[in-house]
Amino acid sequence: MKAPWSATARQRRQAGQGSWWSGLPGVVYLIALVFLPLVIIFVYSFLSRAKLGVGVKWQFSLTPYTELLFSESLSGGRSFDPTYLQIIANSFWYAIITSVVCLVLSIPIALWLATRAPERRTALVFAVTIPFWTSLLIRTYSFIIILNDNGPINGLLKGIGIIDEPIAMLYTPFATVVGLVYTFLPFMILPIYASAERFDFRLAEAAYDLGAAKWTVLRRIVLPSIRPGIIAGMVLVFIPALGSYLAPELLGGGKTSMIANVIAAQFGASRNWPFGAALSVLLLVITLLVLVIFAVVAKRASRAAGRGGWEALI
């Protein structure tokens, strides 16, 4: 990915600005600990399973990739097995639902934030970012308390007499989606807000004065103007949602495995590192493809993603 926020760097060497080699240790470090791990994963995905399961056997093999589609019986026969295709499809499905729910929740709050007085706005945007900086593990765990049969939601509903029996919410796909939406909501709100903040709301007022109904103003004037933010938000939510581990692991109760959970299992209990590596390569390829697709949909998306997403957090 081409990083967007490098655009304004001064190219001309100026007195006292230091020189490019001061960045060298950082670059070397990142090559060793970001690039090399990816290379190793790629190599591992073409090797054989080690006898005891930890590590790999250095023997070329395409089995890790065929295992994605076929299961091998003890007698050596191969049969089509849709288990992993199903999990990949599930992951897409969860990521899509998460993106859409986040979008629907984020447009109102982003526009609401953008129309507050500037002093309050800054504080409110900071309030949106605070949960992001707290432990994701703890926030996800908290939904175990919130959604469980004796938790506050069921307690409240029972208390006011709407239900007699608790609604089973924890360890269902619903719980996983709630956890995913919760995890990624700020990544949708912030870029849309960044777009909305740049929008000249006098345009909306003008349309309003000319007799347009509120929903028409929203649909025809405001939404097209914040489109870059929406696209950036979709990228920033969809991609990490696809690779989520914690929400399905803790809230799905084993019923909602996503790709990341299967990868983790291969490096844990299932002890099949090459297969885990092949799944990782697949996840990376999908991630890159999705990035490219979004970039084609809107060239400005990555720019807005950088500005509105990561930099807005800080």
Place this chain on the structure above:
Amino acid sequence: MTMDSMPTRGRKRRRNGGVGPGLRDFPTFKAVSYLVFVFLYLPLVVVVAYSFNSNRVVSVWRGFTFSWYSEVLGNDDIQRALFNSLRIGVVATIVSVVLATGLAIGLLTMARAGRTFAWTLIGAPLIIPEIVFAIGTLALFVQSRIPLGVNAITLAHIAFCVPFALLPIRARLRGVDPAVYEAAADLGAGEFTIFRRMTLPLLAPGIVAGALLAFIISLDDFIVSYFLAGPGGTTLPVYIFGMIRNAVTPGVNALSTLMLVASILIVSLSYLLARKRR
């Protein structure tokens, strides 16, 4: 908010400050916004509230108690995990801030291709799914016979702390008028003197802000630490995961509350520093 967006605030004030009828009174927007805020903070509130629950069964409220805090603080395993987390966090923060400061300065004068390459490396940990990064690092360490544990976790944390440390430093650096360096150079200061006496003090708030962010990111990381922990490298989040997985006692809420408070304090401090005017 970024540092860069600040100079334009005056303009925006005129533009959006007194928004008229149009959108402001979209009836559902305000309600949805309030609900979103409730949703965002509910998990934090619930964990804190239930940390005072005297019932052994985590999810059923019975009465108020402080006892989980003393139980958690007196637990040897938790103290060891805390010590591991702090040690990893401090070392990862120091190294990543040094690397990020070098990168921030170096990026200004790098050739275009080098810059693109550097930014791809810096941004990669934010785009790559964390599980892939975790198992990739695990494979790298196993392959190169680096033992798992506290040091392995530290090495991995440095890599994904760099982008978080970099952004505030870079925002600060971009706000510095290059004329001040030229003035210093004209007055006879050498490169190193300029770095020590001008660049560093000018960047200091950004460096501290970046360090605080890097520290939280390291402190709160679970997935990477979980895969690299080995037998002796249990950090606080890894310990908490074990508590959630095995026997959930309300102690997990007390421990979580302490971590939440620490994160929120640190990020608020970082935010105030990054916003400080020159």
